[in-house]
Amino acid sequence: MRFLNEEPSGNLQNHRTQNLRRAVSPGEPRNNQAQFCLDIGGLDQAAAEELCGGTFVDLRKSFFLLSGAEAPLVAKAQALLRWHKTSGFCSATGQPTHRNQAGSQRTCSSSAIIYYPKMSPVVIVLVSDGERCLLGRQATFPRGMYSALAGFCDMGETLEETLSREVAEEVGLEVKSFSFSSSQHWPFPQSSFMMACHASVSPAHSQLCVDHSELEDARWFSQQEVLSALQTPPHRGGGAPPPFWLPPKHAVAHRLITEWIQNTRS
Ligand SMILES: NC(=O)c1ccc[n+]([C@@H]2O[C@H](COP(=O)([O-])OP(=O)(O)OC[C@H]3O[C@@H](n4cnc5c(N)ncnc54)[C@H](O)[C@@H]3O)[C@@H](O)[C@H]2O)c1
Structure with missing residues (x-):
């Protein structure tokens, strides 16, 4: 990621006034400097890469590379620019x-x-039966990646109604209790407001009935399996992926999984 602080040159300089008019503010000033983001997709890519001293990376892939403060900023900037465009x-x-x-x-x-x-409200939930946690994957996920269950809120639904409905629909389980963890803006594929929760089901009623029109697979994972997956670096393409790996650390799903491990071990 590059912050361009100095006077731009070349192509960017030529369109400076125009660029400033098209730029949007993604949030509060950082280190007392106002920030603006600009869609430079119209520029020649090689020239822009030379000017910025870097290479363009798909936003999803960049989530494996960015630091904690940068990822949400870039996500917000891209979401705002996309919203203006459409x-x-x-x-x-x-x-x-x-x-x-x-x-x-x-x-x-x-x-x-x-x-x-x-932003569209989404509930994301990590279900546990006390000993194990439930993770699923869609056919569109990168091979081997499993995540917590997620679903969009229907019009008029509460968080708890969405949570119970999604768990029942996707894996056929009845949620006994839940607790709120945290929330996050998620820019893929459109802006979602992710509300992340932990939920528990009765171990006596933990038989899964997976809706394969929604999920390619859903399974219970032991603490040991999750612990070793947390130690496996996320797969960034190239070579065969590990058979089981988890979303990147900026994803709230990752946070839920880490919290579950901490809670079950304490
Ligand atoms: N940050 C994370 O950790 C994390 C983890 C899992 C999922 N997610 C995100 O959560 C969101 C929901 O996950 P999912 O697996 O249900 O997604 P999905 O994209 O598979 O959507 C499921 C279905 O919901 C419907 N839909 C799509 N957009 C909608 C909208 N704006 N409002 C209502 N319905 C809509 C469509 O019919 C779609 O087929 C996605 O944006 C996904 O990227 C984030």
């Missing part, structure tokens, strides 16, 4: 929308309706 017209009038200076909202030129960037 929100150019009012869905009520069909007229163009115009952004405010910070890039935090867009207003319809005809109706004055104001649009704000949106």
Whole structure:
């Protein structure tokens, strides 16, 4: 990741004013410096890489490389730029929308309706029967990667209703109790607001009935299996992946799994 602090040159310099108008602010100043993000996808990639002194990496892959503070910042920046790119017209009038200076909202030129960037609420849950935890994978996940169960909230649902419904639908289990852990903005494939929870089921009723239209596989894993997977570096492509590995540390699923290990060992 590169922060460009200095006066840009070349292509970027030529379009400086235009660029500043298109830039959006991803948040609070950092070290007393305002931050802006800019979609430079229109520039020649090789020239932009030379100018920045780096190479472009897919955002998902970059999550394996970035530090703790950088990952959420880049995720937010990309989500905001994508929102602007796809929100150019009012869905009520069909007229163009115009952004405010910070890039935090867009207003319809005809109706004055104001649009704000949106996140879709998602519940992500790590289910345990006391001894084991339940992890699943979709067919689209990288080979060998297992994660906690996740699902979008339906309109009008509470967090607890979504959690119970998703666990019942995806693996056929009845949740006995749950506790909230933490939350996170997740930019893939669109902005989701992830609400992460731990849930428990009765060991006597832990037989899985996996909905294979949603999950390719779901299984109970022992503490030992999870511990050794936590020590396995995430697979970054190239060569055969390990048979069982976990999401990167910036994913809230990783946090849930780490917390589960800490809680069961204490
Ligand atoms: N950060 C993490 O640790 C982590 C872990 C797992 C999943 N996730 C994210 O959680 C989200 C949900 O996970 P999933 O496995 O259910 O995803 P998914 O993308 O497989 O979606 C499941 C279904 O939900 C529906 N859907 C898609 N977008 C929707 C929306 N905005 N509102 C309502 N329904 C929608 C679609 O019918 C889709 O087939 C995804 O964005 C995924 O990337 C994050």
